[in-house]
Amino acid sequence: MTIDPGIVFGALADDTRRTVFVRVAASGQATASELARDLPVTRQAVAKHLSLLASAGLVESERVGRETRFHARGEPLRDAIDWMASVGARWDDRLARLAALADRPG
Amino acid sequence: MTIDPGIVFGALADDTRRTVFVRVAASGQATASELARDLPVTRQAVAKHLSLLASAGLVESERVGRETRFHARGEPLRDAIDWMASVGARWDDRLARLAALADRPG
DNA sequence: TAGGATTGCAACTCCACGGTTGCAGATTAG
DNA sequence: CTAATCTGCAACCGTGGAGTTGCAATCCTA
Numbered sequence: 001m002t003i004d005p006g007i008v009f010g011a012l013a014d015d016t017r018r019t020v021f022v023r024v025a026a027s028g029q030a031t032a033s034e035l036a037r038d039l040p041v042t043r044q045a046v047a048k049h050l051s052l053l054a055s056a057g058l059v060e061s062e063r064v065g066r067e068t069r070f071h072a073r074g075e076p077l078r079d080a081i082d083w084m085a086s087v088g089a090r091w092d093d094r095l096a097r098l099a100a101l102a103d104r105p106g
Numbered sequence: 107m108t109i110d111p112g113i114v115f116g117a118l119a120d121d122t123r124r125t126v127f128v129r130v131a132a133s134g135q136a137t138a139s140e141l142a143r144d145l146p147v148t149r150q151a152v153a154k155h156l157s158l159l160a161s162a163g164l165v166e167s168e169r170v171g172r173e174t175r176f177h178a179r180g181e182p183l184r185d186a187i188d189w190m191a192s193v194g195a196r197w198d199d200r201l202a203r204l205a206a207l208a209d210r211p212g
Numbered sequence: 213t214a215g216g217a218t219t220g221c222a223a224c225t226c227c228a229c230g231g232t233t234g235c236a237g238a239t240t241a242g
Numbered sequence: 243c244t245a246a247t248c249t250g251c252a253a254c255c256g257t258g259g260a261g262t263t264g265c266a267a268t269c270c271t272a
Binding site: 003004006009012013014015018021022025026028072074077078080081084085087088089092093094095097098101102 | 116117118119120121124127128131132134138167177180183185186187190191193194196197198200201203204207208
Binding site for chain 3: 137138139149150153169171172173174
């Protein structure tokens, strides 16, 4: 099931949420509480961001004991890139080249 | 001047606005009134979307007589793709390959 | 010059979003 | 067993965004 591009773009539109996503990606594994310690927002705010990122497919959760660990996923990023490249390919040569590379699966 | 990725993602998050952008890109040139004729929203709504797309650098306006014609730009798309690919390159091989291609200018 | 077309600005409504606080349920540690 | 953690749910608030209507200004055309 491929996710609507708008959901992914919306998920990446917010600064805090983008930071959360980058840190999850960088650390491989992270919980809402861990992330909230280094951010200027509440643990619940981070949890909401992670929930929205999950509904966009950008993140996956796994319950381990009393904590919920999150890890990043690349497929929605690739889908969003595909969309952008295919739209821009009509008049932008560099995007056309990216579209050609992005289209071939594997 | 490179535009903040969040602005671009936000601009592409809305369905109607994404449709407007695609139609501007496909037709090469378009005005708010022309676009509104084929869309289920008002001319003013389309104008707002175009204004926001312009502030994200995704579109440029040119006044011709009594009408304002818009055309699409690719640079913000490339910037957004760069951001996505570089973030995902750490754990996703396909995104790493895209990042390698997107990084080399020209 | 009068009229139709095109645009821009302003005010208004509605609601989704980011953030907070408070609390209750589960789970680990001492 | 008890206390400290970690999580999730619900209610609430303020702001901004998407959309509308109405109106004034500008520009082409007959």
